[in-house]
Amino acid sequence: MPRFPEAPKPALIHAAAGRGGRSDVWSADDERRPARRTRVGREDLEGYYPTAVDDADQLGLSDVVPHDPTQPHHDQPDPTQPDPTQPGPGQRWSTWRSVAKGARGPEPLPEWVVTRDAALDTELGILKTGKEADAFLVERAVPEGAGPASDAPDLALDQAATRCLLVAKRYRSLEHGQFHRGSEYTEGRTVRRTRDQRAMEDRKSAWGRAVSATQWADAEFVALREAWQAGAPVPYPVQIDGTEVLMEFIGTEETDELGRTQAVAAPRLTRVRPSDDLLESYWDQLTHGMSVLARLGLAHGDLSPYNILAHGERLVIIDLPQVVDLAANPFSSDVLLRDCRTVSDWFIARGLDVDPDALFADLLAQAF
Template structure:
């Protein structure tokens, strides 16, 4: 899907003012391992007819357009969600197929993914509440993450940060939207269940859909 690099940005003539940022660069379609594009892009519109034709034909230009669309979609999602208070990396800028964003770190190293962790039991409920609220905000905006799992949730101490948002879907205009939202719920609830906190995925889905409509 994409490669992520770290880079240091400094203020000209102020070398002491630096920050480490994450640069996410999308691969062209022939180099991606993400083969379910059509599931997520249904309901999206392509403004330029030339781009739409190139995408439909699968030309080299069309593949370039597709990579740019994924980057633009993620940057737009990050911007909207950050503004809405969802815990996502702060989006800095976009340049073609590359997004520059906040580097989520713990003590100078990359924050770990939630998937392999076994946090203390007293953190499970707060983690669940954070994720449920984040998913509720997405639902109120009419969206589902579309590929939410413990592998794209970072742990920054007691705070969770959601990443990897290019496939964010409109749960109304995309015919797969509700199914993808249910899968998000099942992925999240399965992880909590494996750590000893049982959560009903269908109940969570119903609560989120109530937020959406």
């Protein structure tokens, strides 16, 4: 049955003909003119079709507020409000899936790493500025109501992390960097593609400058991967994307009396005053980390109390972009000896009897 019943034939009004044509509208004196058309009532229509105000009472709609045309419709987004489905200021979608597999951290993946596609990276502030890079604090978190964790196949669904704090270390271009001792560390260092190696030797070309700008980030990420897998006390490297290295945040989150949570980075070793027992434990942890690097054929290259974090009773070695290949770099012995003497001087100044030359000899023996 059609929604509207057909009108009686006599009630139909024929349309006028085109310009200059004969009109089929009946005149007042025409005997053929039918009686006045009867108005079609609501009861003649199919179903109930409320049109009067009284019908609202019958339907229970008397309390409905009429729509104000000056206000945005409830189905339309308010252009003055941020879109909850899009990243806001200082945010981006997680880049975990957008990087190549080889640009992610080593297996086994720690349970705290967030791998969800729905996660947002929010920049929380700057942690440290350096000669060649700046470190930023980044929160990677899955917003509430983002759905099931079916987009995190790296971990079991019941173990998929939803929030973690990361350090985003972003390297500057060669024009804006302040690190001028590169040749001492890059001597003997190679890259995977010979085209990139040739470009690095020609700093005047745009491609050469671009490759040189990323070599520090690549060197640190690779060194962190190898060191972490070998058991050295270094931050876990989450991923690398161009000149940005994302790694584990070493620190804690503290809540003040007002209920506000704040991330507190672990202090550098130069700022702590450990007890005698803890000082000796720190030395054992540090020499263990240096030994792991030596067995990998590497020296830190710039090891000092400023590049070591004291996270409670745990030491963590950071800043590894200038790692030196002990076999290929002709300056490797000098660099390693400098590392040994720099860290030993700090421990000796605090009363621990250590021998930097003995440490140097032991590391060389492990390397070769």
